[in-house]
Amino acid sequence: MRIKCPHCGERPSEEFSYLGDAGPKRPSSNDPASMDDWFDYVYLRENPKGVMQEYWHHSGGCRGWLVAERNTETHEFISTVSAREFALRRSS
Amino acid sequence: MSGYRLERGGLIKRERRLGFTFDGKPYHGCEGDTLASALIANGVKLVARSFKYHRPRGILTASSAEPNALVELREGGRKEANTRMTMVELYDGLVARSQNRWPSLYFDIGALNQLAAPIFVAGFYYKTFMWPPAFWEKFYEPIIRKAAGLGRATHEPDPDRYEKAYAHCDVLVIGGGPTGLMAALTAGRSGARVVLADEGPMFGGSLLSEIEEIDATNGLEWAQEVLGELASLPEVTLKPRTTIFGWYDDNVFGAIERVADHKIAPQPYEPRQRYWRIHAKRAILATGAEERPLVFGGNDKPGVMLASAVRSYVNRYAVAPGRTGVVFTNNDSGYRTARDLRAKGVRVAAVFDSRKNAAVPDAGGVEVMMGALITGVDGGLGVKSVSFDRGRGEEHIDCDFVAMSGGFNPNVQLACQRGAKPLWNEALQAFVPPDNGSALVAAGAAKGSMLVSECLREGAQKGAQAANDTGFHCKAAALPLTRDDSYSITPLWWVKESTSKAFVDFQNDVTAKDIPLTAREGYRHIELTKRYTTLGMATDGGRTSNINGVGILAEATGRTIAEVGTTTYRPYYTPVSFGAFAGPFKGLHFQPVRKTPLHEWAQEQGAVFVETGLWMRSSWFPRPGEMDWLETVIREVKATRGGAGLCDVSTLGKIDVQGPDAAEFLNRVYCNGWNTLEIGKARYGLMLREDGIVFDDGTTSRLSEHHFFMTTTTANAARVMSHLEFCHQVLWPELDVQYVSVTEQWAQMAIAGPNARACLQKICTDIVLNDQSFPYLAAKELTILGNVPARLFRISFSGEHAYELSVPADYGNMAARALMHAGAEFGITPYGVEALSVMRIEKGHVAGGELNGTTTAVDLGLGRMMSTKKDYIGRMMAQREGLIRPDREVVVGVRPVSKSDRLLAGAHIVARGDKPSMETDQGYVSSVAFSPMLDMWVGLALCKRGRERHGEVVQLFDGLRDIHIEVELCDPVHFDKENKRLYA
Helix, strand or coil: CEEEECCCEEEEHHHCEEEEECCCCCCCCCCHHHHHHHHHHHHCCCCCCCEEEEEEECCCCCCCEEEEEEECCCCCEEEEEEHHHHHHHHHC | CCCEECCCCCCCEEEEEEEEEECCEEEEEEECCEHHHHHHHCCCCCCEECCCCCCEECCCCCCCCCCCCEEEECCHHHCEEEEECCCCECCCCEEEEECCCCECCCCEHHHHHHHHHHHCCCCHHHHHCCCCCHHHHHHHHHHHHHHCCCCCCCCCCCCCCEEEEEEEEEEEEECCCHHHHHHHHHHHHCCCCEEEECCCCCCCHHHHCCCCEECCEEHHHHHHHHHHHHHHCCCEEEECCEEEEEEEHHHEEEEEECCCCCCCCCCCCCCCEEEEEEEEEEEEECCCEEECCCCCECCCCCCEEEHHHHHHHHHHCCEECCCEEEEEECECHHHHHHHHHHHCCCEEEEEEECCCCCCCCCCCCCCEEECCEEEEEECCCCCCEEEEECCCCEEEEECCEEEEECCEEECCHHHHCCCCCCEEECCCCEEECCCCCCCEEECHHHHCCCCHHHHHHHHHHHHHHHHHHCCCCCCCCCCCCECCCCCCECCCCCCCCCCCCEEEECCCCEECCHHHHHHHCCCCCHHHHHHHHCCCCCCCCCCCCHHHHHHHHHHHHCCCHHHHCCCCCCCCCCCCCHHHHHCCCCHHHCCCCEECCCHHHHHHCCCEEEEECCEEEEEECCCCCCCCHHHHHHHHHHHHHHCCEEEECCCCEEEEEECCCHHHHHHHHECCCCCCCCCCEEEEEEEECCCCCEEEEEEEEEEECCEEEEEECCCCHHHHHHHHHHHHHHHCCCCCCEEEECCCCEEEEEEECCCHHHHHHHHCCCCCCCCCCCCCCEEEEEEECCCEEEEEECCCCCCCCEEEEEEEHHHHHHHHHHHHHHHHHHCCEECCHHHHHHHHHHCCCCCCCCCCCCCCCCCCCCHHHCCCCCCCCCCCHHHCHHHCCCCCEEEEEEEECCCCCCCCCCCEEEECCCCCCCCCEEEEEEEEEEECCCCEEEEEEEEECHHHHCCCEEEEEECCCCEEEEEEEECCCCCCCCCHHHHC
């Protein structure tokens, strides 16, 4: 199985490691009132049947983190983007 | 003894005689034979004993679906149990033995099981051996395992090599019969990269075994022409003896190429087998169809064969299974067998057709009885006659073999391995492949098309489609002309009139009666039926038995076959040897060995190495006369604390961090602050996980304004690196910082002890080392020995006046030797990770035992490091209620009350007077060492409210190792509490 690394192109899946759901965004506040947000960020994950966005790490390659859209039902990769680009896009 | 070699015909080379033995008896066969065909040619009918009843069994098929004819092939380290003799190509010197019989195949004591058959029904293990429970493990299971069984594995190492390989193609064609040949040819002509794989040694599939007419020539010659053209196409790869065993995500196929299985031994340059991973843009399933047995009394007797297998043996291998055969069929294809046998001069006594109303195909002059059923087979070790019923009561006919056909199952396995279920086709009375989209499409008999013309048409169609899909262009070409047979079938799942046992699963000895019994006992779901009866669970994957089982279950439960459905299809299509999976990754090739840059030096010093992950670390350096490791370690500690010691710490993770935002980056990944760290200084840093638990620790030094040198623990080096990458790329992409792992680039050594400075001074020629020029926590880039670039840090894990010195990896051994030479006058001594660990426990420094993924900074006594002035990973979650509870287990020192008692890590702490239990458990000992300085065992523990309990005597309990002693909780710093030595 191959995954398209945004930097290296299609590479065997063995070069990548999986982290998980890319949905949760790290809260920016250290206010104790934001504790619930932190709890959600650290612990709560969706487990959808179908397409989800996930963090993958090209750990055996360019060392870049990427966000992949993957169908958890068919294991099909739909798209990949560098995590950096994803983060910048999400915060802008 | 009834089979024999036909005078003429076949694809064997009669002039190439090959000698072989079966159960020690010598025989001869020809090149082109399988072990099965050669045994038939020699008149051998009985080849195996069945799994449970030890019934005599013969050869059923001529294919990889063979359930009966399993042997132990070869000898010594090359012995392979459960090898299907129908797939074993004969070679000169072949040695095979029958299995599961004692003392011999012809006289098998285990066959007495048959007399007890009434208790050996479905689920009998569960019913019979229930009581008493303790008997199962010690008594029942060993006996059952001994009696029921297949071949025995060898205990010797396999002398052969196995390879792994990858292939990429536009079109993978699975199966080299008429459909596959046509598909490969059509796609191949367009220039597409085609791989054509077939499990057999020759391409042609059914054309090798059947009499067909294609383009006014015979099917075999047509296949030869196609193969000639395929061989000439540069983008086409032909892979004979290659089984595609699995279909995986992203259209990846697993395959086994049997490179040398057809030889007595591989050539020195050859692997035995090659494990392929094939990435195919498109794949065509042209795997053909497997014939089903009919289920009637005695259908497992040696001499009862599949009708298509009989055609294979007479046409391809030129052997007759006997002198007089009968055919029993529920479809048109059985008639082919009668015709082919007659054409070869073999007598056929009758064709029994279970259908009452069907157009009678040409039987080649053999008597046909419509609506006739075989109800029993007579003969002990081989067929002597059959009893049949055509509505006139029981009749008998003499014969020495039976050809049976219960219809055909398309080989849908691969198409169903990724979750889709096969579909029931009523006209065909078979399951056909599901629609999997365009990545894998079925064609020909694998799709249920039973006529050669359909196979060729579909092969051409699907081949063209696949090539066009992948960017090639196929020109239309005329299809070869064929003469088609007819095919129609009326189901017959079980001859209920049978007078003796009728087998469904030949390999696991499941009879037709077991299935309704199972349904009556409540196991109506096919997956439950399978597991309760073991139907289809043998090494043949149920290829000849599953669908018959489904048919019988459907009848027994009044459901349609579509309603019953099939069990789940999973890899592997046929068994794959463990050697192929392991490939070259065995012994020292299983994983790489990481040697530190000081490995050579450590070897010179007589180090005993210990594996730490992939690393080889020097654990201690025994000297002549030392009796055990503890004696050595005690000497190393005393020498270091008394003079100077040198330790290889190169395995620590090292990360170079640079950029204008480097300090800010460190601020966010460590819980302590970095803005105030001066250039030329080192600082201890503590990293948390985002959930507030401690992740890693190490020292990080500031070499210049924007340049830091981070160290991590050995164990977490890779994890910290990935973590930094995640934090920067995902959380804070705005930070201008770069970092790279330099673990491999630097050799690092600790020099510790009161004479450490004196030793170092001799090689550090460009600096005068004293407390002013180089105080505690100083960090500096310099050169040693005149011109070797180095980094020197005054940091200490041992609690001594100590340094760590880094030099480029290639200088490591040289620098260590130079230090040993320079320090000789000061008694410098190499010490290993054991002494390192002893000294850190004496000093109460936390390490892996305490940084164990459950402890917080506060637990470790490092709570004061947690900054309140900045955001960092783990800051918020570390404040959770559960992580700041006052009764958490925190680090505390332990020492035995009786000085001679030994401590052991893992022992639990229980308050005095309490009985050890889950409820009274107070914590446990995390690290222990024998302290040479205190002359007693000391330890660190994680104990509830430990910090408040210094001085309390508690019980230490370890039920596993039977330890029950008293220890005192104390300050974790056992030695030099005032840190005088650090600054000395």
